[in-house]
Amino acid sequence: MVNKTVLIVEDEEKINKMVCDYFKFNGFEVISATDGMEAVDKFNKDIDLVILDVMLPKLDGFTVLRKIRKRSDVPVMMVTARAEDEDVLMGYELKVDDYIIKPFNLEILIAKAKVLLDRIDSMAKEKHKERKDILKYNGVKIDKLQMKVFIEEEEIELEPKQFEILKYLMENKNIVISREKLLEEKWGYDYYGNTRVVDSQIKKLRKNLKDKSYCIKTVFGTGYKFDVE
Template sequence: MERLKILVVDDESRMRKLVKDFLAKSGYDVIEAGDGEAALDIFFKEKDIALIVLDVMMPKMDGWQVCREVRAYSKVPIIMLTARADEQDELQGFQLGVDEYVTKPFSPKILVARIEAILRRTNQTANEEIVSCGGILMDKAAHQVTIDGRPVDLSFKEFELLAYFLENRGIALSRERILNNVWNYDYFGDARTIDTHVKKLRSKMGEKGDLIKTIWGMGYKLEEDRQ
């Protein structure tokens, strides 16, 4: 399978190397840029960039301007990196069409997990109809789930919930975020409905239900089986 190409843009060489090393271990080709102008030159030259990891504060051209220029021509996924945990910055990023917003310092492993989740969501990874994790095998096209080879009968919403967990495995998900993505933005019910569905889903999954961890005060996370 052809390796997906990711553009990492940051004026700190140490930060670029850190991200590049983790992405390379996960099977991605990484191209580096040290400023916004270089990033745009590379992006329009390469043509096949699958995702951009983009720092906000950079010389010559900041991340916001790079994002505007890219969005004028492309819907390529963009993850913004920033040293400021500022709500206005985050809102500006989403208004510009940013897919994810990550505050420094961050865990490189979590960044890779977010990148993989975005690429699955935008159908850029191979076999996106087949998702597996820790003995759980989901065939989206056939709407079937097996656990260790055993068929599991799930309701439509339980299936959608498990699919969302699998696509975002390793990432802590708030109840509100799960509602927005599984029940859609027009759902105005109590977020605690998530707890009820998760309880039923865990029960049907048997021992593998333990892979869905509760993040107290927030929501849930599906962890990969390390056995």
């Protein structure tokens, strides 16, 4: 595991040091806290994982988790000596990701942490991949893979050329695209018509976009742009 930072929150000094050392040995950057207040103070946006004991001085683990959840969806593994159903349910209500029961095996703790972080990373990659296939601005969304267009999540029908023009303008949001450039990109070098065909398709496209037609701005004497607020 590389470039991952873990916050270890444990009030028993011996256990805290043991867990911190083991995470460091496995390639983690480690931040340590020995009470709830310190944990809240040390928590920051660069932390990738929290190992959080339930029984803590000053603020208990559930209170710490509530405060963290107001700021972040960071994965949290709670450590407890009490395996009571009420505590477990409380943790899951607060969106804890996993439980470790004391006494625990350090190798299992690390294995669980790595699996959890790998899953988070995989989900982030899938989400990023999906974003690359989706364009969404001002309530207009294009699914490039399925060649579908939505206005406020309601699908609309566009002719293929209108779809291509809208996609190109959205991919180049806030950039003025000349009629000549649109003609070249969407009709090709071999097209011998004039730029009025672009104006005609833009007019039809605006009509199909209905109350979102304002997104396509005319830049007089030049061309068009998809205006993102």
